[in-house]
Amino acid sequence: MEIKRQPTVLDVARRAGVGTTTVSRVINGGERVSAKTFASVNRVIGELGFVPNLAARVLKGERSKTIGLIVPSIADPFFASCAEVMQKVARSFGCLVVVCVTGNEPALELENIESLYRRVDGILIAPSHATNKPLNERLDSLAIPVVSFDQPLRHVDIPGVLTNNYQSAKEMTRHLLQHGYERILCMGGEATFYTMLERTRGYTAAMEEAGMTPAIDTAPRIRSDEETAAVLARHISSPTPPRAIYCLKNTTTIQTYDALQRFGIKVPQQIALAGHDDFLLASSLRPSVTVVQQPVEEIGRTAANLLFAKLAKTPDKSTTPPGHGARLVRLRSKLILRASCGCEEAAPGHLLSKFKSAKSAAQDKGAKGAASPGETIS
């Protein structure tokens, strides 16, 4: 465990009998260096365990090889999955990712941007409010590439990746209507967010298109389990109880599902249910839950790639603000029709027989290591 000072380019240079420039060239790919010196310098680098000091590089105007990710919450499965892919994309570009969570508080969003600024090469952000003026302006003046996802940034020249919230909400509502349900309630919290607004719009459009009266019950803040249950109870007890419910967001869907269970209400026989955003176990619940599924990983990958594309276009050190070319990429969500909306449950029956045949095949070492390669994470 040597506590010696970390070796520098100068140490390497001396030991290799060359100048510091040559060392610098070698660690940067070895342009304009003879194969011989290249090799010998590289050897010395190995011997000394030399690692270039990033701070010094950055000070010289090089990139920090780090990008920032700003999300409302990293514990939220949606953002967690996004972060995972983004991290992978970043690593493929030799970049690290620093994660900031905002809890959807504009003040924290701004604060995070400040602490990220001049420490990262670019920023990926899932803003809480599309029209946050100070945020928009600050991001616009940043001189490093920014890409938004999940929600767009209005009024500024910043590209973003989002899904067709409006369209898919409309389709889901239509589907509910096709089941013959007339009174369809739209429930959710965080009603002020862009995504929620879009979904509400889609719901309303489908209802009006069918000549039905939209019934929307949202709250500005995310609702607790108990709040959701109380709201639901009120609607159920009303003279015109809903025949179906469309939830704007997966936590609402889960809370609603849970409350319906507790109330002893049969889904979908008494009240049908559909939600926006898929969630783990949605297919394992009985009844399984019908949802609009967003292409989460694709969102993350697309946003990250967009950012690195901008980074690639802007030569190092150029302080030039990201040129005009803002684009909104809109990805398509899918309707996953399961049982809670009234569609047939995928025959739950005794599928055991299906696996019986596997029995002999897997009889080897207790199925040990019979791992199918990669990407299992679905």
Add this chain to the structure above:
Amino acid sequence: MEIKRQPTVLDVARRAGVGTTTVSRVINGGERVSAKTFASVNRVIGELGFVPNLAARVLKGERSKTIGLIVPSIADPFFASCAEVMQKVARSFGCLVVVCVTGNEPALELENIESLYRRVDGILIAPSHATNKPLNERLDSLAIPVVSFDQPLRHVDIPGVLTNNYQSAKEMTRHLLQHGYERILCMGGEATFYTMLERTRGYTAAMEEAGMTPAIDTAPRIRSDEETAAVLARHISSPTPPRAIYCLKNTTTIQTYDALQRFGIKVPQQIALAGHDDFLLASSLRPSVTVVQQPVEEIGRTAANLLFAKLAKTPDKSTTPPGHGARLVRLRSKLILRASCGCEEAAPGHLLSKFKSAKSAAQDKGAKGAASPGETIS
């Protein structure tokens, strides 16, 4: 949108009519500076929008105000929740968090450590293998504080936070035994990990204590849905099918639960189920799922605090390796007894009446936009 060069201490100094030293003093708290100059310098800083350049500071030997977090996956709810608290703790210390995911691959773990080294002030790591030699040694030679969590690091002087996996697995198995089940199967993937090993040990101990024969079916890698189903099918079809199943990890629990549903097997009547690690919706499923619940947030908070405690002890710039004082903090998990193990389901009945009273009070505008501000309802 000024594209001007970022202001430096020199710019501030000139404009304020003082020397750079004074500016430096001001931005570092203002020791040895008259109140008057302090104020005037501060004003200029505001006017110019001056922000100290971190790279230059780091180059001078200051801290980077950044910590690294290395986890197998950030999409995993357990690590995502940890990350969220850690991020919060870090921010309270003015630090950012860079997240690296390893997919449990030792090579990536090492690679991440290298890319983090000399860019962060400390590292939080959830190692995949407690006894990974190169990893242990590298971490030990790092000269910056390291704290492990979820799994310990063996053979090195590095503190860690973990839960009583052995004990809680034993208790859960005992509970299953108390239900009168005799053949209890222990299932899981990633069998080589410390946490899994500990849980397996606990299960075995409880079984042997009761004079039962342990039956363990694990795989070195995490299993896919289909693999789990196949493994399960084999056991069920065997001459001595299990009466209960203890799953080592939440994904396994979910997969098993799902497979049992598909097989049309009644839980817990035909086969009882219990798992290690709680998960979202475990209480909403019917039957609800009995689990060992780890204090996730507490793990994250404790680990982060441990790291910052070490950071506080080591004065800036000191290259002194973290002194000896490694401690393992062991947090207690809880048994959450729900229905899948055979315990009574919390009466699902028609609790609607409980909420009926809210009806009249909320009868206003057809519930449209009748969003009660925040938490009023409770």
Add this chain to the structure above:
DNA sequence: CTGTTAGCGCATTCAT
């Protein structure tokens, strides 16, 4: 192909 040299922006001795 290779070496010398001058900063990048800041904290810091050492004078004053």
Add this chain to the structure above:
DNA sequence: ATGAATGCGCTAACAG
């Protein structure tokens, strides 16, 4: 209480 000068480690002119 304040300032001038120095160097952290690296890259990029600019010679050779």
